[in-house]
Amino acid sequence: MDSLKYNKIAAGVLCAGLLIMLFSKIGNILISPTKLSKNAYPIQVDKTLAQSSKVDSKTLVEPILALLSGANLEAGEKIAKKCTACHSFNSGGGNRVGPNLYNIVNKIIGQADFGYSKAFKSLKGQWSYEELNKFLYKPNQYVKGTKMNFVGLKKVNDRANLVAWLRAQSDTPEPLP
Numbered sequence: 001m002d003s004l005k006y007n008k009i010a011a012g013v014l015c016a017g018l019l020i021m022l023f024s025k026i027g028n029i030l031i032s033p034t035k036l037s038k039n040a041y042p043i044q045v046d047k048t049l050a051q052s053s054k055v056d057s058k059t060l061v062e063p064i065l066a067l068l069s070g071a072n073l074e075a076g077e078k079i080a081k082k083c084t085a086c087h088s089f090n091s092g093g094g095n096r097v098g099p100n101l102y103n104i105v106n107k108i109i110g111q112a113d114f115g116y117s118k119a120f121k122s123l124k125g126q127w128s129y130e131e132l133n134k135f136l137y138k139p140n141q142y143v144k145g146t147k148m149n150f151v152g153l154k155k156v157n158d159r160a161n162l163v164a165w166l167r168a169q170s171d172t173p174e175p176l177p
């Protein structure tokens with residue numbers, strides 16, 4: 001092959017490239033794609049969840065009040081083992097990763113001598129049986145941004161047994177509902 005042949009081949013390839021570019025431009029002009037300003041498939045975000053940090057009334061967390069009097073304290077104590085990496089439950093017990101939880105039932109939220117997260121500090125109220133129930137169902141849904149890195153207890157009986165056991169970790173356990 002002489003060098004002219006190479007030149008011809010090179011020219012052919014170049015031309016083909018140019019033509020492809022030209023046609024794709026023309027194609028674009030013909031169809032004129034427009035950028036969508038919105039997602040074609042809008043992603044539904046539950047507004048109430050996005051706005052408030054607390055589990056709102058629409059999130060159905062099965063209540064535990066009716067289960068407390070018949071709760072199984074031994075089973076509750078077993079579940080509390082999931083918490084002991086981060087919490088102590090005895091009187092005068094110190095903070096671990098989380099605050100001591102002696103006397104927690106009906107205590108004001110976030111009142112221990114502990115460095116709570118910002119999100120947690122903004123909570124108001126007290127740890128009634130039902131607030132504990134909702135919190136323990138899914139802590140990071142109850143308070144977005146909490147430092148309590150725990151998935152939660154999905155089973156209503158687990159929460160009832162645990163909260164009944166928590167109630168007993170006190171000098172004077174709160175009355176049962």
Ligand code: HEC
Nearest residue numbers: 082083086097098109110111116117120146147148149150
């Ligand atoms: C991985 C560590 C971790 C585990 C496991 C954990 N917690 Fe916590 N808990 C925390 C931290 C940290 C906080 C403080 C949250 C904040 O400041 O955002 C907290 C806060 C709390 C509070 C609020 C206390 C107050 O003073 O208002 C309660 C109640 C509680 N935890 C109960 C439990 C129970 C019950 C379990 C077991 C089922 C559990 N936690 C498991 C780390 C943990």
